[in-house]
Amino acid sequence: MQNGLRVESNQHTPVADAGYAPAYGVNGLTDGSHCAVCGTVLVPQQVIPALTYQEVALPNAKNNGTITVAVG
Numbered sequence: 036m037q038n039g040l041r042v043e044s045n046q047h048t049p050v051a052d053a054g055y056a057p058a059y060g061v062n063g064l065t066d067g068s069h070c071a072v073c074g075t076v077l078v079p080q081q082v083i084p085a086l087t088y089q090e091v092a093l094p095n096a097k098n099n100g101t102i103t104v105a106v107g
């Protein structure tokens with residue numbers, strides 16, 4: 036009785052490429068995968084832009100009318 040685990044010649048063997056979240060000044064990557072046998076990228080990893088701080092004016096803010104928020 037076969038276990039059902041067989042690799043077709045036209046199928047790839049996916050290996051997960053773990054992504055990571057961006058940090059401040061450092062780009063992140065989304066999760067992706069590639070084939071362990073032939074190296075074909077199956078799910079491309081996308082760059083997640085690094086986080087940046089941005090000053091936003093708020094009429095009601097106590098700190099001189101601006102706050103620093105994380106955008107990205």
Ligand SMILES: [Zn+2]
Nearest residue numbers: 047070072073
């Ligand atoms: Zn392959």
